[in-house]
Amino acid sequence: MNETLKLEPVSKIPTGIEGFDHLTLGGLPQGRTTLLVGSSGSGKSLLSVEFLFRGATVFGRNGVFVTFEESPNDIVRNVKRLGWNLDQLEAQGKLAFVDASPEPVAVMEVGRYDLEGLFVQIKEAIRKVDAKILVMDSIGSLFSQFSDIATIRREIFRITHMLREAGVTALMTAERLAEYGQISRHGIEEFVSDNVVILRNVLEQERVRRTIQVLKVRGDSHMKGEFPFTISSSGISILPLSAMELTQESSNRRVGTGNQTLDEMTGGGIFQDSILLISGPTGGGKTLMSTMFTAEGCRMGERVLLLAYEESKEQLLRNAQSWGVNYQELVDQGQLKIICQYPETMGLEEHLLKIRRLIEEFKPGRLVMDSISAMERVSNLRSFREFVIGLTSFVKQQRCCALLTSTTPQLSGGESVTEAHISTITDVIMLLRYVEINCQLRRGIAVIKMRGSQHEKEIREFTIDRAGLSIGRPFKNVQNIILGIPSSSGPDESDQLGEMFGSSPSGKDLP
Amino acid sequence: LKNSIKLFIAGSSGRSRLAIENLERLTRKRPDQEWDIEVIDIVGNPGAAVQYRIMATPCLIRNEPPGHTRLIGDLSDEDSLSLFLDAGPVRAPLQFKKGAPA
Numbered sequence: 001m002n003e004t005l006k007l008e009p010v011s012k013i014p015t016g017i018e019g020f021d022h023l024t025l026g027g028l029p030q031g032r033t034t035l036l037v038g039s040s041g042s043g044k045s046l047l048s049v050e051f052l053f054r055g056a057t058v059f060g061r062n063g064v065f066v067t068f069e070e071s072p073n074d075i076v077r078n079v080k081r082l083g084w085n086l087d088q089l090e091a092q093g094k095l096a097f098v099d100a101s102p103e104p105v106a107v108m109e110v111g112r113y114d115l116e117g118l119f120v121q122i123k124e125a126i127r128k129v130d131a132k133i134l135v136m137d138s139i140g141s142l143f144s145q146f147s148d149i150a151t152i153r154r155e156i157f158r159i160t161h162m163l164r165e166a167g168v169t170a171l172m173t174a175e176r177l178a179e180y181g182q183i184s185r186h187g188i189e190e191f192v193s194d195n196v197v198i199l200r201n202v203l204e205q206e207r208v209r210r211t212i213q214v215l216k217v218r219g220d221s222h223m224k225g226e227f228p229f230t231i232s233s234s235g236i237s238i239l240p241l242s243a244m245e246l247t248q249e250s251s252n253r254r255v256g257t258g259n260q261t262l263d264e265m266t267g268g269g270i271f272q273d274s275i276l277l278i279s280g281p282t283g284g285g286k287t288l289m290s291t292m293f294t295a296e297g298c299r300m301g302e303r304v305l306l307l308a309y310e311e312s313k314e315q316l317l318r319n320a321q322s323w324g325v326n327y328q329e330l331v332d333q334g335q336l337k338i339i340c341q342y343p344e345t346m347g348l349e350e351h352l353l354k355i356r357r358l359i360e361e362f363k364p365g366r367l368v369m370d371s372i373s374a375m376e377r378v379s380n381l382r383s384f385r386e387f388v389i390g391l392t393s394f395v396k397q398q399r400c401c402a403l404l405t406s407t408t409p410q411l412s413g414g415e416s417v418t419e420a421h422i423s424t425i426t427d428v429i430m431l432l433r434y435v436e437i438n439c440q441l442r443r444g445i446a447v448i449k450m451r452g453s454q455h456e457k458e459i460r461e462f463t464i465d466r467a468g469l470s471i472g473r474p475f476k477n478v479q480n481i482i483l484g485i486p487s488s489s490g491p492d493e494s495d496q497l498g499e500m501f502g503s504s505p506s507g508k509d510l511p
Numbered sequence: 512l513k514n515s516i517k518l519f520i521a522g523s524s525g526r527s528r529l530a531i532e533n534l535e536r537l538t539r540k541r542p543d544q545e546w547d548i549e550v551i552d553i554v555g556n557p558g559a560a561v562q563y564r565i566m567a568t569p570c571l572i573r574n575e576p577p578g579h580t581r582l583i584g585d586l587s588d589e590d591s592l593s594l595f596l597d598a599g600p601v602r603a604p605l606q607f608k609k610g611a612p613a
Contacts, residue, residue, distance in 0.1 A: 100566055107567075110591040111529070111584030116521030117553060117565030124557035146567065 010220060013061070013133075013169055016054030017047065019238030023223045024214055029195055032218075033160040033170040037184040038199030043210060043231055044173040047199065048135040049075065050235045051171055053084045056094040061132040064096050064125040064168075066118075068141035072097040082235060096125040102145055109147060115155035122159065126166060134163060138173040143186050160192055183215070194218030200226065204380060207347055212238055228386060230349040237353050239390050255300070255366075255401055258292030261471035262430075265447050265456040270428050272365075273399050274451065275392050277422055279406045280432030285443065285462070286405040287311075287319060288469055289432075290368045293403045295325045298335045302365030305358060308340045309374035316340065323468050337362050343378045348387040351375065355391060359398050367395055371405040372422065388422050427451040435461070435475070445471060514538075514596070515547045515574035519565045522554045526585045530569035533586035537596055571595065 012026035021027045028034050028051075038044045052063040065086075067075060075097075076086045089095035098121045125131065136159075142152050163170045172192065174184040179200045183189045189196050196215040201208060211226035229238040254269035257276075263269045270276055276293075280286045290306070297304040308316055316338060320327045330336035339358065343351070359367065369391075376384055395402045406422070423429060429449040435442045446459040458474035518534055520527035531550060538546045553560040553568065563572065571582040573595075586592045 098561075099564060103564060106580045108580060108582050108591055108595070109584050110582045111533075111587035112526060113567040113569065113584040114521070114526065115566060116568040117519065117560050117570060118567070120521065120553045120557045120560045121565070124561060 010218075012220070014059065015051050016058040017050050017236050017238070018234075019227070019229065020047075020212075020236070023212065023227060023238055024197075024217065025220070025222050028169050028171065029217060029220065030169050031164055031167045032195060033163055033172050033192060034195040034197060034217075035184065035189050035192060036171055036173045036197050036199065037176045037189070038173075039176050039179060039201055042199040042201040043229075043236060044199055045070075045075075045137050046079070046231060047236050048137050048171050048173055049079050049084070049086070052095060052133060052135055053079070053086065053089070053235075055133045056089050062094045062096075062129040063133040063135065064098060064122065064129065064131045066098040066100055066122055066125075066134065066136040068100045068136065068138055068145075069102075070137075071101050072099050082233060084235075093129055096129045096131065098122055098125050102141070107145075112151075113148070114151060115142075115146075115159075119155070119159060119162065123162065123166075126168060131168060134168050134170040136170065136172045138175055139188060140175045140185050149186075156188070156192055204383075207379070209347075209383065210349070228349045228383070230347070230353050232350065232353060239349060239352055239386070255302075256296045257289075258294075258296030259289075259469055259471065261460075262445075265460070265471070266428065266450055267453045267455050270401065270450075271452065272401055273396055274401060274427035275395065275425070276401070276403045276428040276430065277406060277426040278403065278430050278432065279408055281408050281434060284432040284434065285445075285464055285469060286407070286432060287370055288323060288464060289430075290370045290403055290405060291320050291323055291325055292468060293366065294327075294336065294368055295320075295330075297366040297401075298330050300365075301335075303334075303362060304330075304336050304366045304368065305362055305364035306336060306338045306368045306370070307355065308338065308370050309343050310371060311340065313338055313340045322466075337364070343374045348375060348379045348383045352387050352390050352394075356394055359394070359400060363398075364400055367400050367402040369402065369404045371407050373406040389425060392422075392425050423449075444475060513545045513547050516549070517563070517572050517574060518548060518550045519553055519559065519563065519568055519570040519572075520550060521568040522552060527552075527569060529585040529587065530571075533589075533592060534571070537589065537592050541596065573598075 010029045010032065012021075012024065012028060013030045014021045014027040036044050036047060049065070052065055055061040055063050065072070065075065070078075076090075079086060086095060090097065098118075100118055100121070122134070126134065139156060142156070143149065146152050160170070160172070172188075174186070174188045176182065176184050176198075179202055183196060183198070195217045198213045198215055200211045200213070202211070203209075210229050210231070212229050213226045214222040214224075227238055229236055231237075253272040255272050256263050256269045257266070278286050278289055294304045294306055306316075311319070317327045327336060327338065331338060337358070346354075372388070375387060379387065392402070404422070404426070426449075428447065428451070431444075431446050431448055433444045433446075435444040443462050443464070444459045445462045446457075447455040460471050460474045462469055462471040464470075516534075518530060520530060534548065538548065551559050553565055559565070563570075567583040569583065569585060571586065571592075573580070580595060580598075582592065582595050
């Protein structure tokens with residue numbers, strides 16, 4: 001009987017590290033050694049410690065930490081602030097250390113040797129705690145402790161082979177010198193590992209951008225490319241962003257925008273799980289619309305999470321009060337949560353992580369973000385795009401109705417970077433624009449996109465007064481539109497509007 | 512004064528045997544000193560490998576006086592091994608006279 005006939009594909013074990021199992025489509029290959037490479041300070045050690053910690057505490061898998069650089073005491077102390085009590089795990093027999101850190105003794109090589117000592121120590125530790133998982137951090141240090149490279153290579157290979165025989169899933173870290181280029185120093189990947197994960201730590205526009213890439217998993221698939229991650233008080237969080245699947249269920253339930261006319265324009269309100277983008281110039285009514293949207297949500301008994309990036313809480317409360325909405329009361333009732341923060345306080349990855357945590361904790365029915373374009377200030381284009389995708393897909397998964405505002409750079413017309421990146425993934429887009437007619441500044445609103453529903457195509461005039469926002473009749477000059485003569489009989493209202501809105505009216509395209 | 516030495520080996524490999532032979536040969540060449548040699552096979556005694564933090568084998572360490580040098584390998588280089596063996600216990604502590612340069 002052929003031996004290879006009985007073989008089954010490699011299964012994976014979850015790590016419990018946020019986003020990692022999603023990225024690797026299941027975790028680390030069981031019984032195999034995965035090489036984790038990264039430059040200095042890229043988070044290799046933390047990721048491997050978290051792998052052991054989560055393994056022991058979440059999945060009941062005991063582990064062994066083989067440390068080649070830091071002493072076990074230092075490792076325990078380093079992660080104390082994260083609330084990971086490795087010493088406790090060690091005392092409970094769930095974790096064992098193999099201290100292979102350099103000692104302050106002179107070692108002289110006299111003749112040929114092997115690493116049987118290390119081998120035996122690792123085996124002993126595995127036996128002691130009945131380990132299922134193991135970390136070696138960082139293997140490259142062996143090459144500086146010993147001079148016989150060929151021996152070291154052979155011994156590392158022998159150790160990984162022993163781990164495989166013992167069915168231990170291992171993570172082996174190694175240094176790399178540059179963020180791009182050779183996978184690891186000493187070429188460890190060439191003789192050890194079927195599976196390679198790369199951590200990067202790149203300075204981009206004065207900001208550190210951490211990314212993780214699964215380079216290969218032998219015999220299985222995984223998410224390709226680099227994904228940003230952050231290191232926070234709860235460890236490593238990988239934000240799989242575009243890896244998110246578009247499998248969210250859609251809802252037919254519509255929710256009110258807080259304005260009756262606007263609900264009519266959208267054919268009865270917007271869908272419960274949709275993302276609404278409101279684009280307008282400064283002072284154009286965006287914050288008012290957010291306020292109405294918030295108040296309507298609270299009125300319907302939903303919880304609302306309001307994220308403000310441009311105004312202080314006091315300003316928000318005062319503005320809402322002037323439109324007859326008492327935010328403070330809603331906050332006290334636990335229906336509303338207001339978070340005011342300057343975008344500059346942290347990187348976009350951290351912002352996203354924080355928002356996700358807030359949504360998970362508060363479980364809002366509606367999310368208001370005023371404004372998402374403020375986030376542009378603190379990031380480069382790629383990060384921003386990832387942020388938007390990560391946010392919107394998460395919001396949808398959580399069945400949350402989101403209103404995002406975007407400030408256009410010009411007073412009339414134009415579009416911002418935000419919109420270029422966000423418009424395709426939003427479900428509803430509303431434009432607020434200033435319209436100049438006969439030396440008068442008036443306001444126009446239009447629904448330009450609404451997925452899965454009919455909506456009004458007209459541009460309506462609206463006014464803002466103490467009662468809030470009143471939407472009036474559409475701007476129309478029926479005669480001129482039908483005739484298709486844009487300029488000879490004087491400026492046409494809708495033509496002007498067309499320019500304001502950055503699109504050409506239907507009449508202009510005719511010869 | 513005794514020379515107390517531990518030799519860690521892993522099983523009965525050729526390398527282990529070679530190390531034992533080399534060590535015995537060179538200590539026999541020093542009959543004027545007393546040699547207390549303990550050979551520990553870490554395969555049968557993994558606890559010793561953990562206790563003494565043995566990474567590479569064979570590994571030679573000195574107990575008394577506690578040395579700061581370890582030899583690893585099959586001890587096939589006679590000069591290096593002699594150097595290690597001859598750095599034995601100091602018979603009388605060196606005396607320094609206060610404020611009196613030689």
